[in-house]
Amino acid sequence: MTQTSENVTWLTQEAYNRLKEELEYLSGPARTEIAKKIEEAREEGDLRENGGYHAAKEEQGKQELRVRQLTQLLQHAKVGEAPADDGVVEPGMVVTIAFDGDEDDTLTFLMASREYASSEIETYSPQSPLGTGVNGKKVGDTAEYELPNGKKASVKILDAKPYQG
Numbered sequence: 001m002t003q004t005s006e007n008v009t010w011l012t013q014e015a016y017n018r019l020k021e022e023l024e025y026l027s028g029p030a031r032t033e034i035a036k037k038i039e040e041a042r043e044e045g046d047l048r049e050n051g052g053y054h055a056a057k058e059e060q061g062k063q064e065l066r067v068r069q070l071t072q073l074l075q076h077a078k079v080g081e082a083p084a085d086d087g088v089v090e091p092g093m094v095v096t097i098a099f100d101g102d103e104d105d106t107l108t109f110l111m112a113s114r115e116y117a118s119s120e121i122e123t124y125s126p127q128s129p130l131g132t133g134v135n136g137k138k139v140g141d142t143a144e145y146e147l148p149n150g151k152k153a154s155v156k157i158l159d160a161k162p163y164q165g
């Protein structure tokens with residue numbers, strides 16, 4: 001799915017197309033909609049106490065930030081294939097781990113950049129402590145990573161399959 005190497009982000013064709021569609025919408029129709037909201041709020045009068053105007057301007061700022069993020073991401077994106085189904089943990093894989101080797105205490109997540117975050121599966125960045133710890137490990141391996149409190153935790157890799165979403 002996504003693998004960052006310096007400023008290059010690797011994307012599947014589907015992910016690239018989805019992000020490009022979002023950028024086209026935000027750069028076109030969404031800009032027109034927010035401009036209308038701002039104009040309508042402006043016509044209501046005093047801008048200092050106009051909540052609708054300030055909300056629309058804030059929404060416009062967030063939208064423009066997302067346009068810049070997507071533009072930069074897509075400019076540096078390389079479109080490629082999903083990772084091989086070889087049991088090696090890497091970006092684009094759905095990984096199942098067991099905490100401290102306890103196969104009843106497991107977590108399944110997608111290892112990918114936040115661009116892939118969705119409600120259907122939890123997503124961990126390859127740069128996160130857990131992502132860094134398990135990246136490159138194989139099914140059956142044990143990995144160690146640092147918790148926010150500075151302690152170490154270990155997990156066993158139970159499964160790693162390419163994401164099909």
